[in-house]
Structures are given as C-alpha cells and as structure tokens.
Amino acid sequence: MSTSEIADNKWELEASRPPIATAGGILQIAVVGLFACLFVWMMSFSLEGIFGARRETLADQYGRLTVDGKPAPAPAPR
Structure with a gap:
C-alpha cells in the first residue's frame, strides 16, 4: 500500500465518524431528539382518540336533532 492510499484511508475513517463531541453534533442530536419526542406526542393523541x-x-347527535337544533324530547313512559 502506498503512502497516499494510507492517508486516503485515514481521511475516510475520520470523515465517517459522527461529530458527537462538538457543539454542532450535540445540537443535531438534540434537534433529532426533539422531533422524535414531538412525533411520539402526536401519536399519543392519535392512540388516545382511537382507543x-x-x-x-354533536356529530353523534345529528340523527336525533330537531329543527331548532335541540335534542328531541324523550318519549313519555307508559
């Protein structure tokens, strides 16, 4: 292996490592975590609505509404 190939491999190895110890890397991790929390928060409301x-x-009462918008009176007991 030549010296230039070894240097190229070292550069590729350095470039493939994520910058987690820098301010930019920490900010990226925080933003991704924020979006993940936002997604989980929205999904919790969806699951609450389903289950x-x-x-x-008012949409459930639509078939029982009268002309003036009030619920129809209950039938008289016999």
Whole structure:
C-alpha cells in the first residue's frame, strides 16, 4: 500500500465518524431528539382518540336533532 492510499484511508475513517463531541453534533442530536419526542406526542393523541373513552359529540347527535337544533324530547313512559 502506498503512502497516499494510507492517508486516503485515514481521511475516510475520520470523515465517517459522527461529530458527537462538538457543539454542532450535540445540537443535531438534540434537534433529532426533539422531533422524535414531538412525533411520539402526536401519536399519543392519535392512540388516545382511537382507543380512549368514547364521548358524545354533536356529530353523534345529528340523527336525533330537531329543527331548532335541540335534542328531541324523550318519549313519555307508559
């Protein structure tokens, strides 16, 4: 192996190492961690909506609404 090939291999080895000890490397790790936390936070709301407690909304009452927008009165007991 020639001296230039050895120098090239050393440069490639240095270039392939992530800069985790520099301010830029630490900032990159923090930003990626922030986006990962944001994604997990959004997914938790999605899972809560899918598997959480069922709540009665206006959309659920649509078929029972009357003309004035209020729920229809309950039928009288017999």
